[in-house]
Amino acid sequence: MKRRAWLLGTTVGAGALLLGWMALPQRSRLGLASMMAPGEGDIALNGWIKILPDSSVVLAMPRSEMGQGVHTALPQLAAEELDVPLASVRIEQAGWDAVYGNVAMLVGNLPFHPLEEEREDGFGRVKAGRWLVGKFSRELGLNATGGSSSVADAWEVVRLAAATARASLLGAASLQWKLPAEDLKTARGVVSHPSGRSITYGELARVAAATPPGVVQLKDRKEWRVIGQPAPRLDVPAKVNGSARFGLDVRLPGMRFAALRLAPMLRGAPGRVDAQAALAMPGVDRVVTLPAYAGSTAGIAAVADSYWRAQQALNAVQVDWLPPPGSGPDSQRVQEDLRRAVERRDGYRFFEQGEVDRPLRAGARTLEAWYSAPFLAHATLEPMNATARVAGGRVEVWAPTQVPGMCRAAAARVAGVPEDHVDLHVTLLGGGFGRRLEVDYVAQAVRVAMDLPGVPVQLIWSREEDMRHDFYRPMHVARMRAVLGAGGEALGLHIKSAGDAISPRWMERGLPALAGPVDLPDKTASEGLFDQPYEFDDQRIEHVFAHTGVPVGFWRSVGHSHNAFFTESFVDELASELRRDPVEFRRALLRRAPRHRAVLDLAAERSGWGLRPLPAGRARGVALHESFGTVVAQVAEVSLERGLVRVHRVVCAVDCGTVVNPQIVAQQMEGAVVFGLTAALHGRIDIRDGVVQQGNFPEYPMLRLASAPLVETYIVPSERPPAGVGEPGVPPIAPAVANALFALTGQRNRSLPFAL
Known part of the structure; x- marks a missing residue:
């Protein structure tokens, strides 16, 4: 009885505190x-x-x-x-x-449809949710x-x-x-x-x-x-x-260099380590065994007076690598499992309106297609690296990172010191794309530096380790199904996808104070599917969350990067099935989305859609997508040269709210097109028995300068607050090219990268 009364009092007290906190004004961010x-x-x-x-x-x-x-x-x-x-x-x-x-990043991760707030009258659930998360984010x-x-x-x-x-x-x-x-x-x-x-x-x-x-x-x-x-x-x-300082540019008096080798199999570990020959080599200081920090695979590091000598020392170390418990993941098996999950398991319903099954029961015609996207590496130009010095109960770190606070916390945990005993210097990043939202490489650098007190140690991943031990963009599959009316209209849309959830896994490895696994529904898995702007009377968008055993992380534009390919390619399929022009078909589905229509119209106009014919052997494709608050439409002009896809021109229309610097907007659209084209034409990570097969750029090629298209960017004037620019240009390029290829060849590409 006493315990029950205590629990009741605690619950009431906690509720009162929560209500009191909610009643307080939001914390000022002006600072002292x-x-x-x-x-x-x-x-x-x-x-x-x-x-x-x-x-x-x-x-x-x-x-x-x-x-x-x-x-x-x-x-x-x-x-x-x-x-x-x-x-x-x-x-x-x-x-x-x-x-x-x-604050904006966390508020932007709420799973609301982008049109909900615009249609909301007064202080509804969207505004209330954003206010509450914004208040919490200011405290966090x-x-x-x-x-x-x-x-x-x-x-x-x-x-x-x-x-x-x-x-x-x-x-x-x-x-x-x-x-x-x-x-x-x-x-x-x-x-x-x-x-x-x-x-x-x-x-x-x-x-x-x-x-x-x-x-x-x-x-x-x-x-x-x-x-x-x-x-x-x-x-x-x-x-x-050359005066800009990236992570790899850090140079300090007496610095040593560490090279890294992780277990070949994901989640493997070193067993017996014989470093005798390595330690006898000139300039070699230490060989350090590294546990699996912050979600990484365990391995070893060699420390020497130059990175080259550290690498040579690694080659001399004899290691018995232990496989992980059970069998290692296999990408082909993962894809098969995800497809079965879509067919057999219930998904989390991110969005639903009307009754999708009603027209089916009436015998309406349907169009169904399966789409898939592979695992992808980040392949940043600057591989993972960090420099650390541990001495006198303090830690100093130099790191190219997207999460400085989490880096400090990771360094403190590894060194066993309070966070306020960690000094962190954030350098320029030679590419981030989400990979540097992780802290594994910082934790490893601190652990190695602990073996050389007072000596700064720069830990550098080789390109091969960087590619074979990434936190990959997850593999996803989606079953797209539309219900077609007798009058040539699309009545209903049912999308069911499957794949890993990124946010829970990232929280588990980056915020270890959380007790146990985190399995909350992850918006990033379905973004670009449940929040697409097209109006279908009946819709159901659901996702089956999977645990594939492959380390996954945020990749530039996250779920939008593949989900836009699924939705915009399928919308094009619908237009073709109904014998409608792809632009006009989209416009008809955007009756209550004037912002999206304006962007689509601008891209169509500037590209000459329906007005200027292209030379023989070329075709146009269009795609429209909203991500991170920004609407982007792209029209791609494509040809086939000796059986290879060549993208000649990309016309890009953007509504990103108020523009701070239009030159940067254009630069980001150009970079995003090249980044997205690289993935669409070449990108894939294959895993066999837990071992990643690609190790360097010959097996994971980038788009070459000679193959880069002309990119024209046109900005829709807006007085809305600024929205995202760094990522929204990535999602539409793959479907725009895929749709152009269909117009050119009559063949649909429903998987990435494109296969002709």
């Missing part, structure tokens, strides 16, 4: 000036903005630069609201306070670069921080001159008065730090001079002259 690292002569005005004596500005940068242009776009936001030239804004790595967490403070969310997340907080700093500077000048603040103006780092008086930000900064900002007002978009302009990338000069 003390959160920014102090420097000689600089003055912090809040948690994001510092002013230097020369009136230049320092912006706290919580996101990683991996080619997406965030080190330029976020300074543009600050430069706009502070009225300073973009060239005068510098960045420094943000600290670890929750104000720097990525997860610092991550992913989900094409960097600009979306910074849009309000960076502008507000800069506008607040500007208001404090105006207030300081007002106090000094005893003039109304509303009579003062700011321009190019100077506060001025119509009387001719002027003073620089640098001269005002110390007084401004002690001056309340008063009324803070963001600029009206009619006043913008920096936002929306095609400013040159700030990170390009250093990358051109």
Whole structure:
């Protein structure tokens, strides 16, 4: 009885605390000036903005630069609201306070249909869900670069921080001159008065730090001079002259180098290790056995005075590799199992309306097709690497990472020190694509450095280890079924897919405080299927979650990367079956999606769809897809040259909300097309008995420069808040090319990569 009363009291108390927490206003993300690292002569005005004596500005940068242009776009936001030239804004790595967490990324992972909020009247479930998750995310403070969310997340907080700093500077000048603040103006780092008086930000900064900002007002978009302009990338000069520092560029006094070899079979481990011959080699310090950190496969590392010597030492080590318990995964068997799962198991229903089975019972005609996508590696240009030094109860790490907070936590766990005893330096990333949302390589570097106290050790994965021990894009299959009416219309849509869930596996290995496995429904498995914008009266979109035994992770555009291929190829099949033009058929299914129609129309117009015939031997294909809040339509012009697919031109129309830098948008669309084409034409990871067969670029080829298409990008003007740009250009390219190939050959490609 006492225990029952205690449980009841605890539950009531917890409920009261939760209600009290929900009633509190959302945590401010402006932060305190003390959160920014102090420097000689600089003055912090809040948690994001510092002013230097020369009136230049320092912006706290919580996101990683991996080619997406965030080190330029976020300074543009600050430069706009502070009225300073973009060239005068510098960045420094943000600290670890929750104000720097990525709220937009977590809110964007909610499994809502993108049209729900637009159709929602008042504060409905979508707005309520986003408010609640946003509030929780502000408290959690997860610092991550992913989900094409960097600009979306910074849009309000960076502008507000800069506008607040500007208001404090105006207030300081007002106090000094005893003039109304509303009579003062700011321009190019100077506060001025119509009387001719002027003073620089640098001269005002110390007084401004002690001056309340008063009324803070963001600029009206009619006043913008920096936002929306095609400013040159700030990170390009250093990358051109070689001064930019990536993870592999880190050099420290007395540094040693570690080469890595993991068990050949996924989830295997080293048994007997004979390192005697390796340790006798010149310059070799240690051979370290590595457990399976953060979801990785176990292995060994050799440490020497050069990476080449470390590699040679690895070749001399005799290891008895132990297979994992049971049989290793096999990609062909995985695909067969997934297809059986679709046929025999119930799926989680992400979206349902109407009654899909009703027309079937009435004897309506159906169209059915199976689609599949393989495992894929990230194949970043810069292989996994990290540098670590362990001494005196502290750890220092240099890492190209998308999750600095999780890296600190992993380093602390391995070294057995508190997190605040870990100093992390985030370098530039030579490609991320989701692979550097993992922390396995950081944990390994710290473990190796523990064997050489006080000595910095740089751990480098070879290309072969990088490709054979990735966290792969999962293999998925989907059964697409449509119900066709007698009048040539599509009445119902039933999609049932199967494949691994990424988010639960990532949480298990990156957040070990979670007790046991996490098996919540994962939106990423069905995104691009359940949230497609086409209107069918009857719909059911479901997914069967699988555990294939293959380590899986986030891959650029995640579930959209293959699900867009499934949906947009199948919509094209429907258009062909019903003898409808592919563009006009899509337009008819987008009656209540004007934003999608506008993007589709722009791509069709600019490509000459239905207006300008192509030369003989060429054909066009179209695809439309929304991901990360951005709608992209692509029209691909394709031919076959000596039996090989050649994509000549891709016309890309984009609605990504308010554009901060149109030049970066165009660059990201171009890069996404090349990235997506590489996967569509060449990408596949084959696994046999737990061993990945591809090991380097000869077996996992990239799209060559001579084969890259001309990419034209057209932006739909919008006053919506900014949405994602780094990933949304990837999903439509595979179906656009597949649909062009059908128009050219009459043959459907329902699996990736394309087989002709």
